[in-house]
Amino acid sequence: MPTIRKHKSDLVILFATLGLMALGLIVIYAIGPMRANVLNNTYGTDYDSNFFFIGQLRSVGLSLLAFFAAFKWIPYKYVKKFAKPLMIVALILSGLLWVLAMAHSSLVKCELGECRWFNFGGLSFQPAEFLKLAMVFYLADFLSRKREEGVIGKWREFWLPLLIVCGLSLFLVVIAQGDLGTGVALIAIIFGTLLISGVPARQYLIMLAVVLSVAVGSVATSSHRMQRVDAWLTTLTGGESTDSTYHVENAMLAIGTGGMFGVGVGNSVQATGYLPESINDSVFAIMGETFGFVGLFIIIAIFGVMLLRMLKVAEGTADFDARLLIIGVFSWTLAQVVVNIMAMTSLVPVTGITLPLLSYGGTSMIFITFAIGEVCQLSCYTSREVIRNEDISSRRGVRGAHHSSGRRSS
């Protein structure tokens, strides 16, 4: 393996991250007072009008710390060593949360019947976010090791331990915490890295089919989730409004009123209580109202460029485990961005997932910026040579598939 000298990091990813966080701050600054006002009027709380902006400012500060820690101070090789213990700690924390929630401990914070947070004297911490990060590190380590051992695709040495760890994680997140959003992100991380790990296509597709059928089954057997699917189909087909369709309808109302250029910062009406979760999961819709199609186009372009740059860094990364880690972070980001935005535009049912770097929230932002920080660190070690090494036949294959699919649809 050729030694690669350190060079400048990928500035596109760096600036995309910082730019999105700044944009998030601006929007929270504009709508935070409205959010506080709505909560105060509805629930008799006493939030200061700057409460949410200050909270976001704090989150951004901590996230920047996490980002630069991962980027500059914590070498990837060091992180890799701790991949397994980190995963164990993450699973223990999630398990502990579950047990404490069943025991109705005051250390657990529950909202709308779902217990997803530890609460330490006003500071809350969501172990599921930590679990996502741990999963990225763990899979990078696990899959690269198995590859070196040459056991990828083997049942006992490869699939069994993988299924145990992933199954346990998904159980703790989706079943114990009722957090379908994080579940979707985890599945994206698992299948994103698996795809790159060199698993034979047949096995990969079988596994994907199994997971998808389990997912469909779990949705179909849960009235709560079926309701969301039903609401989604209702909104998509323009049916009668119900309480369940309220969220998506108001998200679309916000986006739709934005038009080409938006109503401008501070003029959002939907943020004054009409749109639920306006500062967290629905912030994209508020941005649609505020900045219009042009603004959303730019935001999506930033995400798109960032994601494609991650893939480029992955392609140029010689270390296999590092490449897997980048793909893990990529999959995580992609899943959250796409699922969140598609839910807001009624393309998929609402799952309750944050929009990375833009949504209000501490834990989720800190962990994903840490993860992106690692990617930035790794971007200093790419090699042009690797990128040039392409299999011509495979390229044809991709093209061929692309063209044939194009024909089918026309």
Place this chain on the structure above:
Amino acid sequence: MSRTNYQHLVTNPAVSMPRRIRILKNIVLIALAIILVRLFFIQIVEHDAWVAKADEAHTLLETIVAKRGEIYMMDDGEPVPVVLNQTTYQIIIDPAVTDKEGIKHALETYAKDYTVVDLDEVYDTEGLRYSIVAKNVPRDMANKIAEENIGAVWFKKNNQRVYPEGEMASGLLGFVNSDGLGQYGVEGSLNGELSGKDGLLKATADVNKVALSIGKDNVKIPAEDGKNVVLSVDRGLQKGVEEIAIDAVNSSVATNASVLVMDPNTSEVLAMANLPNYNPGDYGNVKDASAYVNYVTEVPYEPASICKSFTYSAALNEGAMTADTTYFNEGYEIVDGWKIQNAEQRASIYGTISMKTALYWSLNTGSIYALKLLGGNPAAITQQGREKLYNYYYDKFRLGQATGIELFEAEGYIPDPNEGWGRDSVYANMTFGQNLGITMIQTATAFSAVINGGIYHTPTIVKGTLEDGELKTQSQVEVVEDQILSPETSASMRDMLVNNRNYKVRDGTDKYGYAVGGKSGTAQVVRNGVYDDTYAELVGSYIGFIGPEGELPKYVIMVKMWGEGQSVGSGDAMDLFDKLSNYAINYLKIQPKA
């Protein structure tokens, strides 16, 4: 392209790494492309539809309720309030958010009597986000509920009427219903002036219906508050009149009494009572809606012999007779085959008597003779006589026509002098106030013209409005001042009406130094189209005037007493008049002739 250094990356030659990364790249591009197409559709193609939908959802259209004007009466020359406003609150909840047990407890503790819904039902209604749970909650109780700090509870201010004088003048004042609409009485007839003009607030609002400063098309039209109406009614006189009338009702077989006091020289109403009263603050609990009726203006009836004053006035004014003109009283008269009898049949008045004497004894034959004289033929009722009487009754005295007073009024009717069968008997009856329908206000206004020198004034009950504590006098009616009788006719009528009460001076009822005149009326009730000759039910009336001797009268008082199935004679009404006239002389400080 070089294929060196490639193999070391791939252990399984069947799996191509760059190809799989390209799959991910394509996933990114396809997913983001789908999203952008979708966004283009929502934001550009459907933009107008969403804006319309947003307007519908965000626009708050709220009426700014105008403050209803208050109602005042006069007291010692100063306006004093008799109907005021009080702020009360509506309590509104959002059943999807409001804590059910919390609001339930608060309502039961503080606003049980004001709760207007069944909370269980409200909470069982699917999708309900807005429910008015209590109405007319007083300020202090609403404050207590607000202090409970239950989330998603709103208080909407509204004004409620309060009545510092209690039930006084309820039939005159009316009430305001739960929709804020004035009903009956002054509240009803002057609802337009009192209610003012509501303003409008159109604004973009937040989810809690609080107007935002964001919208572009926000509109605010301020409300024009209603006018404070000052009635010409004297509060003290009204109160005293009601107390005396209630006593009179209680000590007679009558169940109802109406009293009207007015200034004959201006036709300004000084007291208007309909008894029994009801509590206008609790109008909903009135069992019989007839309690709301203002009998003085809204119900035409037959004031009976009171109308002889009008027949006499007509004949005098036409020069057809004088007070001393004589006729032969047989005690009855046969007209169109009907025998019309006098109520008084004593032997001393059989034979030739004067018109003055006939009025004193209230003889029907006397007023019929006046009608004959009006027609130019002392022996018979003629067409000319009927037409002249009609001319006086309808055109000059304006009987059977709405007077134009600022209250709800009935018109009543005066029979046509030529159309229809049996005109002579109908007109013979009309000379003593039967076979017609006229209201007390019409009667008293006409009577005022009879005794005030002959001038008809449109009656009024509104003195003006109170603006910033200052009384602004302005007439609400189209004032008519019409000399319908000569001053001589009027003087002669005063003389005869005072003569009617001479014995009252002798027996000490009427005080020396004052001119008190009057005329009674006892009306039979029409049953199944004919007058009930069994006298089982009678309506007693009395009208009179008071003033210093030798001067024009200062006040006219009219009394009507009745009861369903009760025989209330004019005697009861006259007794009440006697008490009221003495009370009025005292209260109004009328000085006797020096």
